Amino acid sequence: MTTAWRWGARLQRHNGVPWLAPFLIVFAFFYAVPLARMIFTSFDGVNLDTRHYRYLAGEEVYATVALLTVKVSLYVTAAALIIGYPIAYYLSRLRGSALTIALAFVLLPFWTSVLVRNYAWFVLLARRGVINSLLAGIGVGPLPLLFNTAAVVIGMSYVLVPFMILSIFSVMRGINPIYVKASASLGASRIETFWRVFFPLTLPGVYAGVLLVFITAMGFFITPALLGGGRVPMIAVLIESQVRGVLNFGVGSALGTLLLAGVLAIYYAFDRVLGVDALFGQKR
Amino acid sequence: MMEHPMRPLDRPSPMLHVAGCVGLLYLTLPVLIVAVMSFSASRYLAFPPPGWSTEWYARFFSDPVWTGAMLNSFRLGVCVAAIATPIGSAAAYGLVRKHVVARHAMTAFLLSPMIVPAIVSAISLYSFYVVLGVTGGFLGILIAHVVLAVPLVTISVVASLRRLDPVIERAAASLGASPLRVFITVVLPNIAPGVIAGGVFAFITSFDELVIAMFVGGRSMTLPRKIWEDLVVLVEPTQAAASMVLVLVSVVALALWALAQSRVNRSSGKPSA
Amino acid sequence: MTITFRSAALAFALCAIAVLPARAQERPFTVVHYGGTFGQAMRTAYFDPAEKELGIKIVDTSRTDMAKIKAMVQSGNIEWDVANVNTLEVGRGAKEGLWEAIDWSVIDPKVAGPVGKLEYGVAFVGFSIGLAYNTKKYPSPATAPASWADFWDVKKFPGPRALEDRVRYQLEFALLADGVAPDKLYPLDVERAFRKLDQIKPHIVAWAKPPVQPIELIASGEVDMDSAFNNEVANAQQRGAPVGLQFNGALYTTNSWVILKGTPNKAKAMQFIRTVTQPAYEARLAELTYFGPMNPAAVPLVKPEVRKNLPTEAENLKRSIALNNEWWAANEAALIDRWNKWLLQK
Numbered sequence: 001m002t003t004a005w006r007w008g009a010r011l012q013r014h015n016g017v018p019w020l021a022p023f024l025i026v027f028a029f030f031y032a033v034p035l036a037r038m039i040f041t042s043f044d045g046v047n048l049d050t051r052h053y054r055y056l057a058g059e060e061v062y063a064t065v066a067l068l069t070v071k072v073s074l075y076v077t078a079a080a081l082i083i084g085y086p087i088a089y090y091l092s093r094l095r096g097s098a099l100t101i102a103l104a105f106v107l108l109p110f111w112t113s114v115l116v117r118n119y120a121w122f123v124l125l126a127r128r129g130v131i132n133s134l135l136a137g138i139g140v141g142p143l144p145l146l147f148n149t150a151a152v153v154i155g156m157s158y159v160l161v162p163f164m165i166l167s168i169f170s171v172m173r174g175i176n177p178i179y180v181k182a183s184a185s186l187g188a189s190r191i192e193t194f195w196r197v198f199f200p201l202t203l204p205g206v207y208a209g210v211l212l213v214f215i216t217a218m219g220f221f222i223t224p225a226l227l228g229g230g231r232v233p234m235i236a237v238l239i240e241s242q243v244r245g246v247l248n249f250g251v252g253s254a255l256g257t258l259l260l261a262g263v264l265a266i267y268y269a270f271d272r273v274l275g276v277d278a279l280f281g282q283k284r
Numbered sequence: 285m286m287e288h289p290m291r292p293l294d295r296p297s298p299m300l301h302v303a304g305c306v307g308l309l310y311l312t313l314p315v316l317i318v319a320v321m322s323f324s325a326s327r328y329l330a331f332p333p334p335g336w337s338t339e340w341y342a343r344f345f346s347d348p349v350w351t352g353a354m355l356n357s358f359r360l361g362v363c364v365a366a367i368a369t370p371i372g373s374a375a376a377y378g379l380v381r382k383h384v385v386a387r388h389a390m391t392a393f394l395l396s397p398m399i400v401p402a403i404v405s406a407i408s409l410y411s412f413y414v415v416l417g418v419t420g421g422f423l424g425i426l427i428a429h430v431v432l433a434v435p436l437v438t439i440s441v442v443a444s445l446r447r448l449d450p451v452i453e454r455a456a457a458s459l460g461a462s463p464l465r466v467f468i469t470v471v472l473p474n475i476a477p478g479v480i481a482g483g484v485f486a487f488i489t490s491f492d493e494l495v496i497a498m499f500v501g502g503r504s505m506t507l508p509r510k511i512w513e514d515l516v517v518l519v520e521p522t523q524a525a526a527s528m529v530l531v532l533v534s535v536v537a538l539a540l541w542a543l544a545q546s547r548v549n550r551s552s553g554k555p556s557a
Numbered sequence: 558m559t560i561t562f563r564s565a566a567l568a569f570a571l572c573a574i575a576v577l578p579a580r581a582q583e584r585p586f587t588v589v590h591y592g593g594t595f596g597q598a599m600r601t602a603y604f605d606p607a608e609k610e611l612g613i614k615i616v617d618t619s620r621t622d623m624a625k626i627k628a629m630v631q632s633g634n635i636e637w638d639v640a641n642v643n644t645l646e647v648g649r650g651a652k653e654g655l656w657e658a659i660d661w662s663v664i665d666p667k668v669a670g671p672v673g674k675l676e677y678g679v680a681f682v683g684f685s686i687g688l689a690y691n692t693k694k695y696p697s698p699a700t701a702p703a704s705w706a707d708f709w710d711v712k713k714f715p716g717p718r719a720l721e722d723r724v725r726y727q728l729e730f731a732l733l734a735d736g737v738a739p740d741k742l743y744p745l746d747v748e749r750a751f752r753k754l755d756q757i758k759p760h761i762v763a764w765a766k767p768p769v770q771p772i773e774l775i776a777s778g779e780v781d782m783d784s785a786f787n788n789e790v791a792n793a794q795q796r797g798a799p800v801g802l803q804f805n806g807a808l809y810t811t812n813s814w815v816i817l818k819g820t821p822n823k824a825k826a827m828q829f830i831r832t833v834t835q836p837a838y839e840a841r842l843a844e845l846t847y848f849g850p851m852n853p854a855a856v857p858l859v860k861p862e863v864r865k866n867l868p869t870e871a872e873n874l875k876r877s878i879a880l881n882n883e884w885w886a887a888n889e890a891a892l893i894d895r896w897n898k899w900l901l902q903k
Binding site: 015017018019022023030031032033035037038041086089093102105107108114119123124130158161162215219226243244249253259260263264267 | 295296300301303304307308310311312313314315317318321370371372374375377378379381382383384387390393394397399400401402403404405407408409410411412415427428430431434492494495499508511512515523524527528530531535538
Binding site: 327 | 628632636777796
C-alpha cells in the first residue's frame, strides 16, 4: 500500500483533479446531462425547432404567468427584507447564549419542512382562521386571505425570511462597532449614524439576501400550489402541471429552460453590478 | 478575511428586545400552530381545536405506509449524507488547496444546484429517467439529493478549511506523507466540525425535500411526499402529526450536531462560534 | 474525534446494507384508486378481505392519474397492476392502448350491472356528484340552493364558492345552470358552457382538488357551496360536518376496474377483480360509502336504511343525470388543455 501511495503521490502532489473527480462525475451524469437534455427537448430534440417557444409566446396567458411570477417574487423579496433586516439587527446585538437561542429560533423554520409551514398558514389565513377571528373581534369583516396572491406572498415570505436574516446577519456580525461609536462621537444623530454609516456597511449582506430570496422565489412550487388554490399560477406550478398533469414534456421543458435562463441571467446581472461572489465566500 | 473579535455594543434596549422577540415569535408561530393542530380532536381544520387527542399520532405510527415513508426518508437521508459528505469534502479540499484549471467555473458549477430551481432539476431528471427506461426509486432520489447536498457540504467544509493554516499540511508533506495521507491524518481531524455540519445539513436537506422526491420517487415514498400527496387527496390532522415528526427529526439532528460542535470546541480549546 | 478511513468505510457499508433491501424487493400487487374516504373504505371493504381470500398481499395507493399511467405503459415500468378509473376512462384509455383486455371467462358479465360487458373494464360502483352546500348557512332545504342555476345566482345566494379544478363535470353544471334540459345535454355545447363559466369565475374563491377538498372548504367555512361526491358528503355528515348535498342536477357516473397493459400480474389482477365484484364485497362498500353497487346481487345485501340513500336507487336515479361516457372519452383530452388555459386567464 505504501508503494502505491508513493507512486500516486508523485503524480498527484498538487493536482486538484482527483479531489474534484467524484463531484464532477456525479454532477456531469446526473445533473448537467439531464439539464442539457431538457434544454434539448425544449427545442424539440433533433429537429431544433422553436415550436414550443412559439406556442408559449403565442398565448397571452403564458406572458401573464411570467409577469405574475416576477411580481410575486418582488413582493416576497421586499417583505422578506422588511421583516428580516430588523430581526438580523436584533440578532447582531445579542451575545452568548441569548444569541444561540435566537439563532435556533431563526434556524427552526429553516429546517422544518416547507409543508409544515404551509399547513400552518391554512389555519392562520382561513376565512374562519386565527387572523380573521382576531379581526372579527375588532369588527373587521372576514378578509379573503387564503387562495390568492396575498396568501402566496405571505406564505413564501415566511419560508424565505430566514435566508434573508442569515445573509444580512453574517455581514452585520463582521462590522466593527468602532465605526458606529466614531460616528456618534462626531455628533451624528442615531438615525444619521444608521443610514450613513451602519446601513451602507450591511449592503453586501442585503444584496446577497435579496438575490437569494428573489431567485428562490421565482422557482418556488410548493407554496403557490398549496396556498394559491389554483389561482396563483407561478411558473413552477405551470411546469408541474405540464409535465406531470398533461405529460407535455416539450412545453414543460421550454418553460423549465426559460425559468433556468431567467434565474441564471438575474444571478449574472447581480454579480456583475453588485459583485455577489461574497455570498459564497471568496473562493479565490 | 480575518474575523476580528467583537467588542460589545451597548446592550439592546428593551424596545429592541420586544421588537426582536416579536420577530422571533413570527418565525416559530406556524410551527407551534401545527404542533397544536396535531393534537386536535377534530377531523377538520378547526382552530382553536375543540378538544385534544393523540389519535393522529396513533394513526401515524400504526399505519405502515406512514412509518414506511418515515423510515425510507431516514434511510435516504443517511445515505445521502454518507455519499455527499466525502464527495463535497474532497471537492472543497481540491478547490481551496490545490491547483485547479478554471477554479472559478468549477466552483460555480459545484454551487449551481443551489440556484437552479428544484422544479427544473426535478423535471429534467424525471424525463431523463423515463428515457433511460428507469423508474425513479430509491437510487433515483438518492443521486438527485446528493447533487443537491454536495454544495452545502462544500460550503461548510470550505469555511472550516479557511480557518486551518496550510502550514501544517506542508509540514506533513515535507515529512514524506502523500497528499491522501495528509488529508486523512492531518486535515480531516481539524476540519471535522465542518465535515460533520455538512453531513447534518445534507441529511436534513434530503429528509425535508419534496419537489424532486415527488417527480423522481416512483415507488420510493418519502415522508414529505406522503404528506403532500395526502394534503392533496385527504386532509387530515395525521399530516400535522407527520409534520411534527419531520420537525422532531430535524431538531434532533441539529441538536446532536450542536452537541458535537460544543464537545469538539471544548476539547480543542476553541471558544464556541 | 478523528474520522478514520475505517469509520468512513463502515458508514458506507451500512449505507449499502440499507440500500440493498430496497432494491431486492419485488413489487407487490398494487391497486391504485382515487383516495379520499372512498380509498379508505375500499381498504376495509375490499382489500383486506381479498388479501385473506386470495392469500396475496395487496398494496393500495392513490391517486389514479391517466398521465402517470400513460408514462408507465409507454416506458414499460408498470407500478400499478389494477386501477380504479371512471368508466369514461375505460374507453379513453383503450384508444391509447393502456389497458389489458378483460378475461370474461373468469367473471360473469352480470356483475357489471347496467354498464355491462366492456372490453377493457369492469364497472363496480355508481355514485353522484352534485351541489354541496353549508348547512349552517342554509339550514332548511327550503332556503338551500336547489339547482345549478342557484349556484350561479350570486344575488339570491351571495357568498364565496368553489368548483373542482378540472373540466370534467363543470361543463354539465354550467349548461344546466344556463337552462339546458337534462335530456338535451349531450352532445355538450362547449362554447356555451365556457361562456357560462366565465360568469361565475369571479366568485370562485378556490379551485378545489377532488375528492376531499370540497368538503374541507365547506366544513372550514371557506366557501358556502361547491360540488362534491355523495360518499364524501355522507362521510362528512357522519362526522358532524355541516355539509348537505343537492341531488337535483347531480351527475350520476360509474367507476370501473381496469388492468394496466404490460403488467406482470395479469392473472392475479383478474382474480382480484373477480373477488371484489362479489355481492358481499360490493354490499360492504355500499354500506361504508353510500356508493351504489353495480352487481345487482349485492343490492339486497345492503342494509335498508343505507339502500334508500344509494344514488342507484330508482328514485334518486330519476333525479340525477347520467354522465355520457362516450362523449367524455372522445373529448376530454382536448378539453383539459382548453380548461387549463382558461384557468390561467384573469
